[in-house]
Amino acid sequence: MSKITAGNYRLPIIEALSPHESFESGANKPLLLTGVDSNGNKGDYVVKFRGAPRMSNEACMRELLAVFIAAQMDIRVVSPVIVNISQNFIELLIGNDTWQYANKSLGLNYGSEYIKRYSTVLPTQDLNNHQLPYAQAIFAFDLAIQNPDRTNEKPNMITDGMEIVIYDHELAFSFIHDIFPNPNPWEIREADLEWVNKHCLLSKIKGKEFDFVEFSQRFDNLDENFWETAKALIPKEWLSNQFDRIKQLLTSICNNKEAFIIELKKLMS
Structure with a gap:
């Protein structure tokens, strides 16, 4: 996806039309569905119902904001x-395991475009x-946003053999x-190491050459314009x-990005 500060960025609003299979591996059972955008274009999307376990209005906001930051x-x-x-749409799910979540999720929910022909990074x-430069940047990104949920049990990454998404x-x-x-x-505490050391990419990237200066410069994209644009795009509720x-x-x-990069170097060296 493009940066939200790009002049042509639009966050699609999708009307759910027909359900397909749910992803049983997800804690909140995301559902694959076909939907249509405001221009009448149909596509396949994955929705995470607001009423599912671990989801809520605030969880939807965190999902969307994390994606915005990543792209930025x-x-x-x-x-x-x-x-x-x-x-x-909820009535179409009667008899389906996801009905109980959909029934509590009337209205706006977080979703994403369904990416085909990619497989999970095992x-x-x-x-x-x-793949290595993508993996290094992903670890650094997760450290910055304090994301403990990319583990060996749940990598939450897919690849086409070249890039990692x-x-x-x-x-x-x-x-x-x-x-x-x-x-x-910007400093990593002893308590943080408990989840940092469980990150599924740390052992794969440790000791590998990485352009810390270039990654440090990426923080400059998170300026006031970014935050104002993000807030305007997130549903008010x-x-x-x-x-x-x-x-x-x-x-x-x-x-304090210089100090953060020092901490990152300690972990990745």
Whole structure:
């Protein structure tokens, strides 16, 4: 997807038409469906019902914001959409396991374009020279947004053998749940190492050459224009004070990016 600050960026609003299979491996059972956009174009999308486990208005906001940040930092990520779930669509799911979630999700839900011909990045799979730079940037990105949900059990990445594309970020920005927040979020605390060391890419990228200067420059894309554009794109009913807290933390990392890169070097060396 393109950066949201690009002049031609539009976040599609999709009307759900017909359901297909659900993804049983997901904790919240995302559903593959066919939908239509405002121009009458049909396509296949994956929706994460707002009423499913681990989902909520705020989780939808975190999903969307994480994708916006990833694209802004030139990380390959699934293209997001907003999926409208109607009562008629819910009735099509009667007898389906996902009905119980859809029935609590009338209205706007987070979704993404369905990417075909890509496969999951397996924990046992070695990275080739094409995939390595993507993997390194993904790890650095996850560290910045404090995403503990990319593990060997749940990589949340797909590949065509060349690029790696990421998805699934409702548990990102884990600092919002901290009782005692880190006053210097650009520094990695001892407690953070518990989830950092479980990241499925760390062992694959450790000790490999990486352009830390170039990655540091990507933080410059998270300027005030980005945050204003992101806030305007997120449905109002999804917004809460979590948005401002996320903005504050990421901005502090941007303002102290040199110190963050030092921490990143320690982990990746």
